[in-house]
Amino acid sequence: xxxxxxxxxxxxxxxxxxxxxxxxxxxxxxxxxxxxxxxxxxxxxxxxxxxxxxxxxxxxxxxxxxxxxxxxxxxxxxxxxxxxxxxxxxxxxxxxxxxxxxxxxxxxxxxxxxxxxxxxxxxxxxxxxxxxxxxxxxxxxxxxxxxxxxxxxxxxxxxxxxxxxxxxxxxxxxxxxxxxxxxxxxxxxxxxxxxxxxxxxxxxxxxxxxxxxxxxxxxxxxxxxxxxxxxxxxxxxxxxxxxxxxxxxxxxxxxxxxxxxxxxxxxxxxxxxxxxxxxxxxxxxxxxxxxxxxxxxxxxxxxxxxxxxxxxxxxxxxxxxxxxxxxxxxxxxxxxxxxxxxxxxxxxxxxxxxxxxxxxxxxxxxxxxxxxxxxxxxxxxxxxxxxxxxxxxxxxxxxxxxxxxxxxxxxxxxxxxxxxxxxxxxxxxxxxxxxxxxxxxxxxxxxxxxxxxxxxxxxxxxxxxxxxxxxxxxxxxxxxxxxxxxxxxxxxxxxxxxxxxxxxxxxxxxxxxxxxxxxxxxxxxxxxxxxxxxxxxxxxxxxxxxxxxxxxxxxxxxxxxxxxxxxxxxxxxxxxxxxxxxxxxxxxxxxxxxxxxxxxxxxxxxxxxxxxxxxxxxxxxxxxxxxxxxxxxxxxxxxxxxxxxx
Numbered sequence: 001x002x003x004x005x006x007x008x009x010x011x012x013x014x015x016x017x018x019x020x021x022x023x024x025x026x027x028x029x030x031x032x033x034x035x036x037x038x039x040x041x042x043x044x045x046x047x048x049x050x051x052x053x054x055x056x057x058x059x060x061x062x063x064x065x066x067x068x069x070x071x072x073x074x075x076x077x078x079x080x081x082x083x084x085x086x087x088x089x090x091x092x093x094x095x096x097x098x099x100x101x102x103x104x105x106x107x108x109x110x111x112x113x114x115x116x117x118x119x120x121x122x123x124x125x126x127x128x129x130x131x132x133x134x135x136x137x138x139x140x141x142x143x144x145x146x147x148x149x150x151x152x153x154x155x156x157x158x159x160x161x162x163x164x165x166x167x168x169x170x171x172x173x174x175x176x177x178x179x180x181x182x183x184x185x186x187x188x189x190x191x192x193x194x195x196x197x198x199x200x201x202x203x204x205x206x207x208x209x210x211x212x213x214x215x216x217x218x219x220x221x222x223x224x225x226x227x228x229x230x231x232x233x234x235x236x237x238x239x240x241x242x243x244x245x246x247x248x249x250x251x252x253x254x255x256x257x258x259x260x261x262x263x264x265x266x267x268x269x270x271x272x273x274x275x276x277x278x279x280x281x282x283x284x285x286x287x288x289x290x291x292x293x294x295x296x297x298x299x300x301x302x303x304x305x306x307x308x309x310x311x312x313x314x315x316x317x318x319x320x321x322x323x324x325x326x327x328x329x330x331x332x333x334x335x336x337x338x339x340x341x342x343x344x345x346x347x348x349x350x351x352x353x354x355x356x357x358x359x360x361x362x363x364x365x366x367x368x369x370x371x372x373x374x375x376x377x378x379x380x381x382x383x384x385x386x387x388x389x390x391x392x393x394x395x396x397x398x399x400x401x402x403x404x405x406x407x408x409x410x411x412x413x414x415x416x417x418x419x420x421x422x423x424x425x426x427x428x429x430x431x432x433x434x435x436x437x438x439x440x441x442x443x444x445x446x447x448x449x450x451x452x453x454x455x456x457x458x459x460x461x462x463x464x465x466x467x468x469x470x471x472x473x474x475x476x477x478x479x480x481x482x483x484x485x486x487x488x489x490x491x492x493x494x495x496x497x498x499x500x501x502x503x504x505x506x507x508x509x510x511x512x513x514x515x516x517x518x519x520x521x522x523x524x525x526x527x528x529x530x531x532x533x534x535x536x537x538x539x540x541x542x543x544x545x546x547x548x549x550x551x552x553x554x555x556x557x558x559x560x561x562x563x564x565x566x567x568x569x570x571x572x573x574x575x576x577x578x579x580x581x582x583x584x585x586x587x588x589x590x591x592x593x594x595x596x597x598x599x600x601x602x603x604x605x606x607x608x609x610x611x612x613x614x615x616x617x618x619x620x621x622x623x624x625x626x627x628x629x630x631x632x633x634x635x636x637x638x639x640x641x642x643x644x645x646x
Contacts, residue, residue, distance in 0.1 A: 001040040004061045005049040011311040019277040024471035025415040028490040038083040038246040042226035043239040057225040075337045081254035089249035094242040100296040106181045115170035117163040131158035178219035185292040197304035244290045273303040309354035345420040345472045363513035373431040377462045382506030384455035393456040394500045427468045434461040549605035550645035558592035575642015583616040589630035
């Protein structure tokens with residue numbers, strides 16, 4: 001789950017892309033696979049970020065969720081439901097699971113001694129304390145571990161501790177905390193680790209930790225942004241208790257909105273498999289804490305936990321100062337977001353290894369694989385199909401197609417086991433075989449009928465490769481199927497042959513990429529910044545612009561207003577946002593019947609205006625000049641209701 005204190009970076013997308021590919025493959029294979037996630041919203045960092053921005057934590061997490069959803073949409077991440085841990089559902093199930101744990105005598109209280117920021121009036125978590133490492137004396141180290149020597153320690157062992165929040169010296173104070181008795185669950189956890197599908201290297205590490213299980217502190221003192229613990233004063237659930245419950249809450253939110261029973265999916269009697277995709281830094285929480293708190297409830301424990309490494313940029317950790325802290329927004333300015341999906345897939349495997357995004361290699365890989373191999377098949381074949389009036393031959397070369405069809409089971413295995421890089425290599429091998437087939441047959445030397453047969457065979461190979469690539473490249477493959485006059489296809493169509501039909505004229509689906517360099521991203525912030533001291537009153541900075549929420553909307557109803565000379569009452573459909581009413585001064589330029597189903601741009605977050613005719617909930621954009629005229633601004637073909645204009 002992404003944390004709700006800021007925008008997503010490319011590291012967040014590594015996990016969501018890996019998961020989305022797997023989910024798409026499962027559904028493509030005929031399995032029902034649902035994809036749930038949520039923003040992780042609670043904790044001190046969110047509270048402090050909201051304070052910095054002078055807004056409420058509730059407003060912050062709401063704004064961040066909208067931004068995260070827009071980003072995921074941009075990168076074609078197709079969640080069944082994306083929710084928030086700051087929800088009624090999450091509160092309900094957090095309290096239920098806590099109650100169950102209490103009934104099982106797993107909850108106790110103990111006084112703890114911890115650092116307190118006297119200026120801010122807040123107890124400090126380890127990450128909000130810095131000082132000198134007690135092992136190597138390195139300065140500016142966090143309260144839980146040293147980045148220089150790798151030592152771990154208690155925050156109380158820090159030398160010259162300082163509060164990160166106020167830069168003051170904190171003092172130690174006592175506070176009564178609530179603990180979950182994790183050691184009591186040792187036997188259950190041992191059985192869980194034996195049964196669950198978790199990488200061997202991760203299991204080995206988890207078994208090491210099993211030797212040092214301790215009661216888990218699940219409470220935090222006020223002030224804290226989160227859920228209050230029932231029947232406790234000024235005590236809140238620690239974020240890592242309610243965060244994973246967000247999975248259940250997201251499913252519950254979807255189930256409620258779709259007349260489904262949550263017990264069908266996540267009760268301890270459910271036949272559905274529960275699969276988690278997580279980063280290596282949170283394996284402890286998902287594989288020990290999480291099944292432990294679920295065990296006392298009626299919820300099923302995970303069947304599989306798939307752990308991945310981190311994303312590096314050009315071999316380095318993501319760092320803004322080094323130019324490797326690339327945001328999802330900045331990346332999309334230079335590269336089609338879907339191409340990142342392909343590049344990461346070409347690197348991903350089932351091991352707990354870091355994945356490196358080499359900016360210089362990215363364009364080379366795309367040009368070589370997708371343009372030079374995959375799409376080249378369709379491009380080369382089109383010449384000879386067009387000479388045959390767009391008609392495919394009635395015959396195909398079964399030998400080549402059998403080879404590509406026979407690769408289906410191995411490709412499916414690689415997808416299912418998350419060995420995407422092996423799937424990509426095998427798929428590109430099939431593309432190489434197809435291009436070699438065209439070279440060997442030399443259709444340019446054959447009669448029109450013979451050349452059409454070669455081109456038809458290659459086109460069928462292209463269709464098969466498109467099926468294989470579709471979990472990785474949903475947008476590009478959708479366009480490829482349209483080129484062939486087909487809806488999206490899946491593994492049930494593998495044994496079909498495309499013959500004796502007319503297909504669409506070939507149009508390039510992807511251009512060769514210009515070479516990218518890391519320097520382009522290093523300069524991004526400089527290039528996009530505005531001089532705050534500028535005397536030009538007509539300029540705004542990027543943050544000011546981003547405050548305007550522009551949305552694609554469709555006019556679903558238009559009504560004349562009695563006694564109004566200029567206004568037309570518009571009812572706008574704005575996707576998931578719902579409908580909005582806008583009174584627009586466009587009557588002189590448009591008839592109401594001509595406005596139906598017209599796509600427009602809505603200023604969505606404009607303050608509502610009460611008029612004598614009703615409340616106007618926004619504004620539609622139009623152009624005009626001194627010579628008069630009103631021209632509604634419409635998005636290009638393909639834009640969908642609710643999309644954000646950026």
